[in-house]
Amino acid sequence: MAEFLLIQTLLLHWNTILEFAFAIIALIVGIFALRIYNLSEQKQSLLFGISFIFISASYCIKSLTNYLIISKLNENICQALKLYDVSILNSIGTYSYIFLFIIGLVTLAYMTIHQKSIQIYFLTLAITLTSLIFSSNIILLFYILSSIFLILIFLHYLLNYYTNKQGKTLLVLVAFLFLLFGSIHFILSVNHALFYLIGHILELIAYFLILTNLLWVNKK
Amino acid sequence: MNLKRDRLQVIHDILEAIRNKNGKIKPTHILYKANLSHQMLDEYLTELISKGFITEEKSKQGKTYSLTQKGFEYLNKYSLIIDFVDSFGLK
Numbered sequence: 542m543a544e545f546l547l548i549q550t551l552l553l554h555w556n557t558i559l560e561f562a563f564a565i566i567a568l569i570v571g572i573f574a575l576r577i578y579n580l581s582e583q584k585q586s587l588l589f590g591i592s593f594i595f596i597s598a599s600y601c602i603k604s605l606t607n608y609l610i611i612s613k614l615n616e617n618i619c620q621a622l623k624l625y626d627v628s629i630l631n632s633i634g635t636y637s638y639i640f641l642f643i644i645g646l647v648t649l650a651y652m653t654i655h656q657k658s659i660q661i662y663f664l665t666l667a668i669t670l671t672s673l674i675f676s677s678n679i680i681l682l683f684y685i686l687s688s689i690f691l692i693l694i695f696l697h698y699l700l701n702y703y704t705n706k707q708g709k710t711l712l713v714l715v716a717f718l719f720l721l722f723g724s725i726h727f728i729l730s731v732n733h734a735l736f737y738l739i740g741h742i743l744e745l746i747a748y749f750l751i752l753t754n755l756l757w758v759n760k761k
Numbered sequence: 762m763n764l765k766r767d768r769l770q771v772i773h774d775i776l777e778a779i780r781n782k783n784g785k786i787k788p789t790h791i792l793y794k795a796n797l798s799h800q801m802l803d804e805y806l807t808e809l810i811s812k813g814f815i816t817e818e819k820s821k822q823g824k825t826y827s828l829t830q831k832g833f834e835y836l837n838k839y840s841l842i843i844d845f846v847d848s849f850g851l852k
Contacts, residue, residue: 573845580835581769581842582812585851653850701850709848758844 552738553611559741560604566748567597570755588652595645599638606634639683643669646690653697684728691721712754719747767852771795773839775805776814776832785827 574590577583613627647669651662669686676682698714723743730736778794779786792802806826809815814832818825828836835842846852 574849574851577842577845580831580838581772581846582814583769583842583846583851586846589849589851698850701852705847707848709844710850713848713850754848758841758848 550611550614553607555738556741557604557607557611559745560600560607563744563748564597564600564604566752567593567600570751571597573755573759585652585655588648592645592648592652595641595648599641599645602641603634603638606630606637610634635680639673639679640670643673643683643686643690646687646694650690650693653694681728684724687724688721688728691717691724695721709754709757712750712757716747716750716754719743719750723747769839769843769846769852771797771805772809772814773836775802775809776828776836779815779826779828779832780836785825787823787825791826 571590571593574586574593578586578590610627610630613630644666647662647666651665654661656662673679673682673686695714695717698710698717702710702714720743723740726736726740726743730740774795775791775797778791781794782790788802788806791797791806792799795802795805797805806815806817809832810817812831813829814835815826816829818827
């Protein structure tokens with residue numbers, strides 16, 4: 542039992558570190574996209590920037606709550622009151638993460654379909670959030686919806702690569718493929734910390750590729 | 762390479778035409794330099810004014826257009842903008 546708890550805590554440590562890293566990378570990408578919007582007034586850059594800011598905020602909150610959970614667990618693992626606190630913290634972290642991340646993905650998906658109508662964006666967002674709120678298994682539905690949006694986003698980047706065959710477009714395509722794999726992997730591994738970590742490693746590769754692309758663009 | 766110019770390229774061509782005329786130009790010159798129809802040019806100029814890239818001055822000789830600081834910045838950072846937009850599929 543003690544060994545199991547130790548492994549779980551260790552995995553939680555790793556997840557916290559990885560989520561913090563994703564938050565930083567997504568924030569850098571988001572800020573850069575907003576800077577491009579500032580220069581060009583191009584709507585797609587604004588949407589891209591906003592989506593990554595939301596994604597960054599989702600990881601930031603998840604990482605912070607995980608960190609607080611670890612701190613609480615370290616204080617005294619046997620106190621029932623503390624475990625109740627941990628449960629609340631976990632719920633706050635998970636729900637905030639789910640809602641912020643899905644807003645980010647809806648914004649990104651909306652950017653890829655090149656629709657001028659803002660009503661379509663708010664309609665998609667409303668349907669997605671409502672279905673999550675009233676779902677009996679919110680985590681599973683979240684990963685299913687994320688995968689659907691990521692398939693749409695991936696197809697956009699596949700098309701982008703076909704029309705503009707460059708190393709940079711390929712990097713972004715592969716990055717979103719890894720994000721999609723990560724999301725599908727999470728569907729198969731809900732409530733299992735080790736699989737959860739593998740999903741995070743797939744995400745790490747994806748965000749690393751996105752960051753590499755950003756540095757490549759900025760270097761020129 | 763796309764044969765059809767995208768919006769960012771057209772905006773660049775208009776701003777570049779203004780910069781090449783020492784930052785001040787008449788609409789007929791832009792029409793010629795940027796290779797646009799009259800209607801398209803009007804639309805672009807209205808958009809560029811509203812977004813703060815250029816300013817319009819009216820005198821007895823007609824309208825002239827000047828680059829703002831934002832317009833100069835756009836031209837200076839154009840390759841960065843295009844690289845970012847291309848690689849992240851933002852067109």
